[in-house]
Amino acid sequence: MNRRIFVKGAAAGICTLPITSALSFSTVTKKIQKMPEWLDTLVKQNDIGVEAIRKLQIKDAANPAYGGLMDAFDIVNPHTTSALIQAGGNAISSSNSRFFQSPELLADMDLAALYLVKTQHADGTIDLLSTNFHSTPDTGFLVKRLATAYTLIQKSGTKGSEKMLANLETFLIRGGNALSVGGIHTPNHRWVVCAALARLNSLWPDPKYVARAEEWLGEHIDMDEDGQYNEKSTFIYSSLTDRLLITIANGFNKPELLDNVRKNLDMTMFYVHPNGEIVTDASGRQDKALIGTLENYYYPYRYMALKDQNGGYAAMCQMIEKTAGLKIGGFLDYYLADQTLWKDLPAPKPLPVNYVKTYPNSGLVRIRRGNWDSTLIANNPTWFTFMKGNAVLQGVRLASSFFGKGQFQSEQIVEQGKTWELTQTLEGPYYQPYPKDFIAKDGDWEKMPRLFRPVSEVQTLETKILISETDNGMQIEIQTSGTERVPLALELIFRPGGTFTGLTQIEKAKDSWLLKEGTGSYSLNGDTISFGPGIGLHKNIALRGALPPVEAPTVFLTGFTPFKHIIRFS
Template identity: 50%
Template sequence: MKRRTFIRKNGQVALLAPLVPAALPSLFTAGNQPDEKPEWLQKMIVNNDASLERVQQRYVSDPDSPHYGDVLDGYGMPSPHAATSFLKTGICALISPESAYHADAGLVERLSHAAEFLFGLQHEDGTIDLLSTNFHSTPDTGFIVKWLAPVWRLLENSSVPEKSTITVPLKQFLLQAGEALKVGGIHTPNHRWVVCSALAELYKIEQDPAYLARAERWLSEGIDMDADGQYEEKSSYIYSSLSNRVLISTARGFDKPELYAYVRRNLDMNFYYLHPNGEIVTEASGRQDNSIIGTLEKYYYPYRYMALKDGNGQYAAACRLIEATAFEKTTGFLYYFLEDKDLWKELPEPKPLPISYARVFRHSNLARIRRGNYDASILMGSPVFFTFHKSSLALQGIRFASAFFGKGQFVSESLEEENSSYILSSYLRGPYYQPFPKDKIPGDGDWSKMPRSERPQSEVQELYSRVTIREVEQGFSLEISIEGTERVPVALELIFRPGGTFVGTVPHEELEDTYYLKEGVGKYSHAGSAIHFGPGQHQHRWVQLRGALPKQDAPTVFLTGFTPFHQTLQIT
C-alpha cells in the first residue's frame, strides 16, 4: 500500500473507532433483510480492521530483507500460523465494502505474498509445523484449513481485482493439505473433530469422496461427551467451544444433523457454568485454560447458529450476554458471519438464563451453586477447592496446606452431598522405614537397590482433612477440620482477583500482596461491591510451607494455625 493510501485508510479506521459504543446491548438489533448487514456485523468488520492493523505489522514489507513477504510470529520466526492470521483477517477486510481496506490493491499484494509464503512452508506431505510443539502436524494443518477454506471461498466469490494472486496459491495449499488430512493422525480428542471440520470445509470446494470417507472414519469412534454435556478435555473456555464450532461445520458440510445434539447438550450445560459477570467457569478444565479468566466469545457462533436454527430463546439470551460482555473478542470469527447470511437474521426473543441453582457435575468433579449476583464452585481433585464470585469481584480460590512430610497440600479425594452440604476430604500417611530385610541386602551399599516399598514401616503418622460447605444467607460457610498428627503447621489461603481493596487484614512483614487475617472479619471491595470473609486465625507467620504450592501472583490472605486445626469461615 502506498504511504498516502495507508494514511487515508488508517485515518478512516481512527475516525470510526470512537463510534463503537461502550454499552453494547442496545446496539445489537439486526435488520430484517438478510441482504443487509446488521449493525453488529458492521461493527465486527470495523473491529477486524483494527485487528488487521496489528497483524500486518508482522508482515515483512522490506524488499531488501531476506524475509520479504514472510509473516513473523511474536518471537520473530516465520510461521504458518502468523501467515494464516494475516490471510484470514486480511481477506475478511478485503471482501467487505464496509472495511477501510475493501479491494485495496496494496493489501492484495501483501496477501498474495503471504499466500505464497504459506505455501512455501508446507511440507511435501501437505502438513505444516506448529513451531511451539508439533511438527509435520496433521491436526495443526486441520486448524489452518478450517480457517482458510471459508475465506478462500469468500474471496473466490468476490469481485476483488487481482484476487487470483491470492486464491491460486491458497487453493494449492488447501488441496495439498487435504491429502494430509486424508491419512494423518492426531494427538487429542478434539483434533478428530478439527480434522473432520477441515475435511468438510474442503468438501465444499472440491467434492472428493475421500474427504467424507476419512471424516466418517473418525466420527465412527463416537463423540467424546459425558452425561453432564461436557467434552473429554473439560476445557470450557477453549476446546469445548471449539468442538461445538467444528461439529457444526462437520454437520453442515457432510449433512450429518445428528451432530447438532452434542452441540445443544454442551450449550445447555454452559448455562450452569456462568458467573454473574458473564465469565465462564474454567477451574475443572483438563487443558491449558484451567483457572484462567474466560469469557464466552468463543461460543458466539454456536449460540447464534443454534438459536436461529432451533428458535431457542435461551441461546439468544446467551448471544445478548456475549454481545454485552465480550463482543470485541468475537472478531476472529468474522468469516462465519460473512459467509452465512442466515446468521444475519433477527434472533428469537430472549428467554431468561438460570440464575438460581445448585448442580453437581460428577464427570467434571465440580459442584456449581448460583444465587442471583453471586455463585460458587466446589472442586474435587484440585488444590483450589472453592471459588466465589460476587458481581464483579472474585475470590479466585481457597487452598490450604500443612507441613506434613512435604506433601500436605490439600487435594480432595471425594466430593459427597449430605443434608444439603458438600463434603470434601483427604487422607495422608507419613511413615518411617526400618532396615532393609537382611536376605535382600545387595551388599554393595547401592541405595537404589533397596526400595522403600520393601522396607517395613513404623511410626506411621496420619492426617485427615475434611471441608464441609453449606449455604448460608447471601453466601457460604466452610467448616475446615484437620486432625491426626498434632502440632503440624497449617496455612489457609484466600486468593482474590487483583483490583480490590482490603479492610480488616494485616500486611505480611515481607511479601508483597500478602496479608494475614488475624481476627474478626475481613472485607475485599471494589466498585461498590464487597466480599466479606472470616473470622480470622493467626498462630504463626509461616505462609510458604514446605510441600505447599507457591503463592499465586494475586492478593492473598492467610490464616495460620496448628493441628488439630478447626476453622469455620463465612464467605458472603
C-alpha cells in the same frame, strides 16, 4: 446488538484472530438483508486488525521469509501469516470495509499464500513452531479457516484474485492430502481434521476426504452425561468443538451431531459467573483457572438460537455481546460466510441465575444466587471459589507441613443433605532396615527402594472440609484429626485490584495478609466480599510441601492440628 456496546470497548478491541480455532460454514446463497449494524461494527474493527497485521509482513524479496509474517517473538511462521489471509478475506469481501476489493491488500495476501506454500512440507503439513512439527492437526486449524477465506475472496469479485486463489488452492489441496492420512494428539484434533475435510470437500469434492472423516467420526463424540467434552476445556476447546461439530454436521449432512452442541450449550449456561466470565476450574487443558469471557461461544449460541428459535440461547448471545463485546470479532468470517446469521435473534428468555447444579463427571458443583456464585472443585488443590459482582475470591487452598505432602486435595465431592464434603487421608511412615537377604552389596540406596522396607511409627492426618450455603453466602468448616501440632495454613486468594480491611500485613511477604480474628473484607468497583472469623496462631505461610504462593493478594488463616474452624463468605 447495540453499537454502543462495541464502541465502548474499542480501545482494547483490535481484532485478534484465533487461528487455533475453526468455524462453521453454510452453503446458503440467498441474500437476506443489508449487513446489520453489529456486523458492520465488526468489519470496521477488522480493518484496524488488517492495518496492524500488515506491518508484520516481510517485504524484502531477498529475505528467505519473503511474504511471511512475524509473531510477537519476531519469528516468521505459518499461523501469523495465515492470519493476514483470514483477516484480509473478511475485509476484501465486505463492501463496508475500506479494504473492499483492494488490489494492494490482495497482493499482500498473495505473498502470504506463496509463503505458506513454500514453508509447507512435502506431506502437506505445516509446523506449529512453539511445539508441533509436521503437524496434521495444526494444518487442519489453518485449512479450516483458510478454506472459508478462499470462499469469501472468491465471492468478493476482486480484480486479479484468480492468481492469489490459485496459490491458496495449492496450499489447501496439499493440506487436504495430509489431513486424509495424518494423525492427531488430542480428542478435539479429530474434529478439527473432520471440519477441515468438510470445508475442503465443499470446494473440491473428494471421496478420500469423506472416508477419512467417517473414520474419525466412527470413534463417536467424546461427550459425558454432563454435556461436557473429554478435555473439559470450557474457555478454549469446548466452544471450539461446538463450532467444529456444526461445520461437520453441515458439510457431511450429519444433523445428529448438533445434539452434542445443544447439550454442551445447555450445560454452559450454568458455567457463567455473575460478571459474565466462564468457569474454567475443572479444565484439563491450558485454560485451567484462566480468566475469560464467553466470546468463543457466541457463534454456536447464535447459530443454534436461530436454527432452533431458542430464546435461552438468544439471551446468552445478548449476555456475551455485553460482557465480551468486540472480542466476538475474532470469528468474523463465520458471520460473513453465512448470511442466515444476520437475522434477528428470537425473543430472549431469562437466563438461570438461581440454582445448584452438580457435574459429577467434571468433579464440579455450581451454586449461584443472583449476583454471587460459588464453585466447588474436586481433584484440585484449589477447591473453592466465591464471586460477588466484581469482587472475586478466585481460590481457596489448604496446606499443612505434614511430611512435605500436606497440600489438601479431595478426589471427590460427596453431597450429604445440604452439605458438600471433601476429604483427604495422609500417612507419614518411617522406614526400617532393608530385608537382609536383599541388601545391595554396593550400598546403593536406589537399589533398596522404600517399597520393600518395613514401616513403623506411621503418622496419619485426616482432613474433612464441609461446605454449605448460608442465608447470604457460603460457609466452610475445616476439621482435622490424627497427628497433633502440625502447622497448617488456609489461603484465600483474591483477584488483584481490590482493597482489604480488617487484616494484618505479613512482613517480608508480597501481597500476603493475616486474618487473626474477626471479619475481613475485600472490595472492588463497588462490590464487597466479607469473610471470617479469622484465626492466626502462627506466621509460617510457606509450609514445606505446599504449593508455591500465587501472584495475587492472599489472606491467610493459620493454626495447628487438631484444627477445627468455620469461615463464612458473604
